[in-house]
Amino acid sequence: MSLHIIEEAHRCLGCKKPLCQKGCPVSTPIPEVIRLFNERRMNEAGELLFSNNPMSSVCSLVCNHAAQCEGNCILNRKGEAPVHFSAIESYLSDIYLDRVKFAPSPPSGKRVAVIGAGPAGITVALKLAEAGCEVTVFEMESSIGGVLEYGIPSFRLPRSYVDRFRKLLDAARVSVRPNTAVGESLHIGDLMRDGYDTVFIGTGAGRAKKLGTPGEARANVYFGVDYLKMPEACPVGERVAVIGAGNVAMDVARTVLRHGAREARIYARSRNISASMDEVEYTKLDGAEIVCGKLIQSIGEDGPLFKDALFDEEGKVAGYSDELVQELADTTIICVSQTPKNKLVLTTPGLKSDDRGLLIVDESCMTTVPGVFAAGDVVLGPLTVVHAVENAKRAASAMLDYMGCTEAS
Known part of the structure; x- marks a missing residue:
């Protein structure tokens, strides 16, 4: 593996206008990551990947690389084999995932509720905790992960990744409340009543059509x-x-x-x-x-x-x-295909969905209820992990703006 990814990294042309990065839904800075890798600055390369995409270790394994980064590599367009960036990303991300050191901003005094601990929910929780918010994640299942735990087979994504993300949440001082389905005994109105400044919905699309x-x-x-x-x-x-x-x-x-x-x-x-x-x-x-x-x-x-x-x-x-x-x-x-479950819509006055059951949001990812944001499959429909992360990053930034907080650098 080491020899393979070293050879692959040396094949990168370092394009000034990298089509590989443009082809990535979350705009991974691929040439910069490869440059740091070639300079043996592994921690910096891993940090760059993680800060851009907290799920980079997962995406390196489950993304549709042939249609995204690698499919857009200029070498591929010249008739040569594309740079196998997914292997480089997997190597760097896997190492860095256990080395992440959280240095959160000073406490903002803001409390955030995250409903759903899938890729979108985990991304938002980590981003807001890093910005100094007090974050509580409500998860209906006994384990976090969402599709990572209950949808992607273990031969494609080892379950150890879910355990590692749980450790990350703990390190970021994110509280996780499992076996709690908001929309049943607890409603979004209860969360607002109990002092949460914003609520994020990342419940995915778990209802089969x-x-x-x-x-x-x-x-x-x-x-x-x-x-x-x-x-x-x-x-x-x-x-x-x-x-x-x-x-x-x-x-x-x-x-x-x-x-x-x-x-x-x-x-x-x-x-x-x-x-x-x-x-x-x-x-x-x-x-x-x-x-x-x-x-x-x-x-x-x-x-x-x-x-x-x-x-x-x-x-x-x-x-x-x-x-x-x-x-x-x-x-x-x-x-x-799948569609979101509708219990949150049924139990939250003013929360609206479209004819496909997807939550309606504005350009800032806020739903039709002020202070309630949503991203991932519950908004986009059943897409991919990387699409959920890109959408969740935008939601996290908008939530911080809404609360008057400064985003962590």
């Missing part, structure tokens, strides 16, 4: 986001059908093959696969099959029933066949 077809309530059917929370609790048999072709579908297919299934087939309506190409390739390497042109009609005891797509000369779906095709499966897992 339904197909709306018969059979979803059968015993041999699961939703992907629910299955990934605890795969060992869900017997799947030998043959599994996965409906949908996004990243969650790829994670599910790879997971079932690690939990007893001998066959996993992913069914897509068209030939367009929304999952990243890296994840598609890993899924195929693991032995899963992707079948295109299948429109789900219902799910029976023996598996899903489909109509086959009819494609035109351009490869686009022109229609579907009339006859039904039975695909045999012991278990069917539905992975057709």
